[in-house]
Amino acid sequence: MSTSAHLPAAPAPASAGAARTDGTVTDRLVDANRRYAENFGDPGMDARPVLRVAVVACMDARLDLHDALGLELGDCHTIRNAGGVVTDDVIRSLTISQRALRTRSVVLIHHTGCGLEALTEDFRHELEMEVGQRPAWAVESFRDVDQDVRQSMRRVRTSPFLPHTDDVRGFVFDVSTGLLREIDPAG
Numbered sequence: 754m755s756t757s758a759h760l761p762a763a764p765a766p767a768s769a770g771a772a773r774t775d776g777t778v779t780d781r782l783v784d785a786n787r788r789y790a791e792n793f794g795d796p797g798m799d800a801r802p803v804l805r806v807a808v809v810a811c812m813d814a815r816l817d818l819h820d821a822l823g824l825e826l827g828d829c830h831t832i833r834n835a836g837g838v839v840t841d842d843v844i845r846s847l848t849i850s851q852r853a854l855r856t857r858s859v860v861l862i863h864h865t866g867c868g869l870e871a872l873t874e875d876f877r878h879e880l881e882m883e884v885g886q887r888p889a890w891a892v893e894s895f896r897d898v899d900q901d902v903r904q905s906m907r908r909v910r911t912s913p914f915l916p917h918t919d920d921v922r923g924f925v926f927d928v929s930t931g932l933l934r935e936i937d938p939a940g
């Protein structure tokens with residue numbers, strides 16, 4: 754059983770003047786991109802999502818958002834970070850998405866078995882001890898995924914920078930079934 758759903762093929766041997774191909778993962782990704790670009794055609798779309806929706810989700814590699822939500826290229830803005838947490842930077846991205854690129858809806862997706870459930874803010878202290886500098890960011894760990902989705906919904910709905918907060922919905926993606934479970938914002 755493979756631990757990866759898809760792993761790009763190993764790069765072809767380097768030709769004279771070709772880019773570095775020492776077999777790193779990044780080299781394999783660049784090689785896969787070259788193959789992709791051979792058949793690539795400009796889709797002729799701009800940066801405004803067709804469905805006028807922004808999806809904020811965890812960066813977890815088990816979440817294939819486009820497939821899970823039936824999305825196509827150009828349908829949405831996708832904003833991902835550890836935990837799918839609504840941070841200041843997520844608000845920045847959502848503000849640009851709404852004000853400059855006309856999105857109106859926000860979908861928040863956390864998931865079962867998230868790595869942030871096993872971390873605490875002690876992680877920052879440990880980093881400070883190791884590298885000699887305290888990170889400026891918070892870990893944003895949590896114990897209750899439903900409650901964290903509610904907190905994320907509140908952060909979006911109460912942001913003064915976001916003009917469109919009437920269609921903000923939050924979900925938990927079950928990594929073992931692939932199903933979304935909607936979270937009631939009232940709890």
